[in-house]
Amino acid sequence: MKRWMLHARRFLLLGAWFLSISPAQAAPQIDWGDMLQRLPDQSAGAKLEIDLRGRWERTLVGSVEDSNEKPIDPALIWAWPAERFSSKPGSQPFILRSGERMVARWTVFNEKLASDFLLTVKMPRLDVVHVSYRYDFGSWTTLTAGDRIPMRNWSLADRQPSFNLPLPPGQMDVVVQFAHRGVVDAPMYLQNHRAFFEARMANVLPVGIFVGINSVMALMGVLMTLNFHKTGFLSVAVMSLVVSMALLFGSGLGGLLVGTSSPQFNDEAKMLINMSWAVLLPSIAAMALSIRLYSRAWWWSMVVFSCILALVSLVWIDYNLRDQAAVTAVGVLIISLLFVVFMVAWAWYRSYSQNTGVALGLLLYASGLVMLFTAYMGVWSVERSSWSFATICMLASLMLMRGLFLQHRMGRQVLSRANTSPLRDVLTGLLNRDGMQAHLYRSRERMREEQICALFIYMPVLDANTALEELGEQGFESGMVQIAASLTTSVSATDGVARISRHAFGISVLMQPDSATATRLAQKILTRVMALAASGTPLCATARLGMAWLPLNSFRIDGLEQRCLEALETLETGKRIAWVGGAQSYIEAEQMMRAMSTNPSDPPVAPAANAYASTTGGESNLYDRIHRIEREMLGVDTRFLEEEADRMSRALNEARDAQERDKAHLAAQGQLNDFEPTEQQLGRQKPWPG
Incomplete structure (x- = not known):
């Protein structure tokens, strides 16, 4: 064990040293002629993907318009002097406030290859991204995409603005403008269609596994709800379904609850609603599973304290949830709500099930959803937060499935008995x-x-x-x-x-x-x-x-x-x-x-x-x-059957007695010739069967 720890420490030190000396300087021009000429088969559409981080020059500018959605004239940006642009490494994030935007520019020289390329921004939930390009000093063409704008290229794992750029032989100038409030850590890639397709298809297997597991768990939760008539199973089923759909549609929970292109909500409202939905959903599930938890005094004290802390942090700090200062407020809110989730799960573990899998599953779900919204805010790099979200929620799904559905109340055997016999x-x-x-x-x-x-x-x-x-x-x-x-x-x-x-x-x-x-x-x-x-x-x-x-x-x-x-x-x-x-x-x-x-x-x-x-x-x-x-x-009184039989027997006996008396009377008069009793004499009664 000590040897492995020593090797891991050396590897980390070597990686840190390599990153510290690696060149990552901004460059105003990129010559890809040699790279394109080295492709083995240009006509077959060979895979080409170029990382633009560290190869572009960028700067922060104040928008001349009140709205960040209107682009600045790309010709004006191209005429700015090089001293105005930053020479910092391209991987360093920027923090954009209201009225600011980040602009970047570069030039591409292409000698032979003529193809359509996709310019992809590896950061979802950017408000607006404007991409302007021109060929050989011609007129500028501007394309727009972003968080509130429907995208033509919808990625499978995350919403990333993508732009289709024809790349003929010659010179192409590109200007990119980020109109966004929050942290921008947006690496950009220039890809041909084959590279774009392979990048998206690489997500099919993990996304399919994750969505499949959560969908099965949601179905089992519905089945358990129908069998046991408990709200807790329905809550876990809804949580599993929502998280799987969030990853499937690639827009986060916000795209399901509040549309990202909805004009009736501003950024602050969408951010607050979506984050509250994501963090409180595990709490609601835990509360529903622990129906006796609300009776404890410390539970209510903790809830009141967390709500007061969240309100004070939102009032004291600028109510712009994508400004830098608001990151602190939202962080306090997330920590408070996570504290509530942790205490709920712990109390539920102690008093209700003592099932480690269920308690850890709820906590991991809450943590994974917070990771998802750190990507929304740009606090973390998108690649790291998305990977963390998928991994954590996958573990949460497996733990919940094992702890809740395979062990709880004798699991599959109970379900099989309940579904085969209504008795x-x-x-x-x-x-x-x-x-x-x-x-x-x-x-x-x-x-x-x-x-x-x-x-x-x-x-x-x-x-x-x-x-x-x-x-x-x-x-x-x-x-x-x-x-x-x-x-x-x-x-x-x-x-x-x-x-x-x-x-x-x-x-x-x-x-x-x-x-x-x-x-x-x-x-x-x-x-x-x-x-x-x-x-x-x-x-x-x-x-x-x-x-x-x-x-x-x-x-x-x-x-x-x-x-x-x-x-x-x-x-x-x-x-x-x-x-x-x-x-x-x-x-x-x-x-x-x-x-x-x-x-x-x-x-x-x-x-x-x-x-x-x-x-x-x-x-x-x-x-x-x-x-x-x-x-x-x-459900009926059966004594009337015996009473009816007795009445019929008495009527029949009386009719027979009357018949005998009539026979005796007629015999005395010498008139007994083929006498047959009438129905009136029998009282219209038929003998009781049996």
């Missing part, structure tokens, strides 16, 4: 409320076929709101997942385990009506759940069970939940198992199951009816209980 809970993978209801209906049929009872176990998580405040939402849901896994391993695979509400579970087990067996099962469940409490899951410390026998109780999940809650409310202190109808209710359940499996027309057993009436609050017999269960399950 599954997306958090735990158990049955949901509708799934448990369907399972109870299926259990009802099995109970009739196998003449067996079922036990419903209800386990609520007490003080869910308190647990949310203490553990955070991620901690609460992590505990629910652990409880779900424990309940699943406590029963067989054919039994039903469901998360019937946000803070409650339900279990349905087919078993013989035996109090001892049911108690052992409840103790087994409690033992495993309490083991989770000992290992650091505080949700299990107050676990209690409500037990209800089926078919003694309703097959509707609403009724079962209500009766179990009522039983738990009357549970004595220190006990954890509450029976609906008492501990001996399994006897009534067994008798009811036998009654349901036999002919319903037989009268119920008197002791069972009396015992059942004493436990159900006044229902007279077992068949009333059966009718009530069917009424709750089907």
Whole structure:
């Protein structure tokens, strides 16, 4: 390690020494004749790219016009003496204030090659760039492009003003004017079309990878939002989509939120709106992910302090966000907002997920967006800031994808279960409320076929709101997942385990009506759940069970939940198992199951009816209980069927009795000849089928 550090130090010193002695003097003329003659095949359009840094003379001038968008006469600039231009190295940036502009000029001698060249300024977000050229001391032609002017040549990775300059054999004079407020570090390249095309296509692979990753992450965020119904996933999806579109369209976030050529916004408004959007978006996502963060007093104190600091810095310093002094104000604003983002991410990491990937992803997104807008302001070199922005946001995307979508809430397995079955809970993978209801209906049929009872176990998580405040939402849901896994391993695979509400579970087990067996099962469940409490899951410390026998109780999940809650409310202190109808209710359940499996027309057993009436609050017999269960399950009262059958049977018997009386009367009179009863005698009644 020390050897590598020593070699790296020597390499840096050598590079610094080379840069210090490298010639970078301004030159009024450039002779490219020899370079053009050395091209192997001029007719094939060989690649040609010439860096103009250090080869042009430039100066700062005050504009004679109030508006920086009007160019100065290029003939006037060409007539200026050479002493007026700067001899500083071409790579040194200039700072332009309102009313100033930078002008540069040079001459190109071309002996043979006749082709169209592109003059590209390697700095996006320049306000206005005027390029004037002439051939062999002829008339001047002026082309204009810039931040607020639609460009004909739209680059893939960044907005860079490009100008198409025909280059015939002979002499060409070029004058460039930068009407810009801010730092100008604008290297210029003269390229033929092949070089321009290759330079743009070189960005296809990294841009495609970055846009693809963020688009996939945005799609996953939408899918997670639909499954989990949380704002945080939607915020991260929007952030990923916006950043990918910003790089794809090459105009930064400003081109998406506020058009760079929009005349209704001045430079200050566009700068403020775009920067606030870029920096605050990760904060909004972090706040949405941490829904309990706003309740902390230090959070509000930090927000108020940051807002006051930003306002004071903007009021005290000149409100021109592209002047040199405004760079300090904007820097203070960015640092304040980044401080907010950092504290939000840290608090979210501590209280919500403790997921390093998500926290670092949010912070890197904020840092990458700030790097993007340093290119907007010209604080950094465009090449460095764009590369830094792409690299940092790429890392942020990977960390967010790994931390949030591949690990959070069991990731892909949860999504696959949630998307394949509407009866599954997306958090735990158990049955949901509708799934448990369907399972109870299926259990009802099995109970009739196998003449067996079922036990419903209800386990609520007490003080869910308190647990949310203490553990955070991620901690609460992590505990629910652990409880779900424990309940699943406590029963067989054919039994039903469901998360019937946000803070409650339900279990349905087919078993013989035996109090001892049911108690052992409840103790087994409690033992495993309490083991989770000992290992650091505080949700299990107050676990209690409500037990209800089926078919003694309703097959509707609403009724079962209500009766179990009522039983738990009357549970004595220190006990954890509450029976609906008492501990001996399994006897009534067994008798009811036998009654349901036999002919319903037989009268119920008197002791069972009396015992059942004493436990159900006044229902007279077992068949009333059966009718009530069917009424709750089907939504209609089924007792009218039996009443209608009885009425029809009585009408038919009365008609037959009348027929017998008529037969006897006619026989006494000797008139019994092929007598057939009429429909009026039968009361127009048809016998009840079955």
